[in-house]
Amino acid sequence: MDNVDVLVLHGSPGAGKTTLARVISEILREADLAYGVIDMDEISIVHPSPGRSFARENLTAIWPRYAAVPGLRLLLPTVLADEQELVLLRAALPGANLTVCELTAPEAVLKERVTAREPNEFWREGLRRWVDVFHARDDRHRIRDFLVSTHERSEEDAAREIVDKLGWLGYSSRP
Template sequence: MDELELVHPHPGRSFSRENLRAIWPNYVAAHPDIKLIIPTVLADEQEVDLLRAAVPGADLIICETTAPIAVLKERVTEREPTDEWAAALRTWIDVYHARSDLERIRHFQVVTHPATVTESVAEILERTGWSG
């Protein structure tokens, strides 16, 4: 989704979703039983509905990747360029985990720590039924 919104000035949150909606028929025409992984953050159930509308006919499976809170905070602290950005994301992690709607948004969750990337991907593919 990030690549679908690379434009300056940024036209807003819906821009990448609208681009996906525009190109979705091309994906389906090229491969009718296409399987597509869309890495994105879904803020709420409304965003799930908007994503579903952007990919009509798709069997949307939502996997939340996560790790223990301390690990998530360590990850953002290490990767962010400033202390302010890291602090803001550490706060966001707490806010996110206090939510009560996550079970309604996701189909399943994969814990990525201490698993390797390969192990995490294998679990996602298995849980979606795509590992065959």
């Protein structure tokens, strides 16, 4: 289980974490590279919510199965609440080479994105507030390894920038 490359796609709601995980997955599939995706939001859907640790505990339980895949590159879209959550995430993924990419866009754009995608005002308003909370933080630079904008560019372009920064293809993926 040592030396599994894990990319944490971190950022505000609406930044494009899940979307870019799908696009990066396709780039890796086309290159015939082993990859997996564990969406932290998806593995924590339970009502009533058992709390933030629920997703991490689920991740801890399934991590050994993913880590056993030879040459795996794991994509992990999530929002890291703070530096302590990053420490806990690292503990949940023993043997992982963890890299955190923060995705970013202007706050107004992020709010437009979450408003457009959510099914009702309850979820829209909750995520707009989360955007405010995320952008009020002063620790984001200490959590990320690098930053990629998802604003005014294609999803493919942003995904290829990430893959290039990671060196996962062994060459530049840009034409």
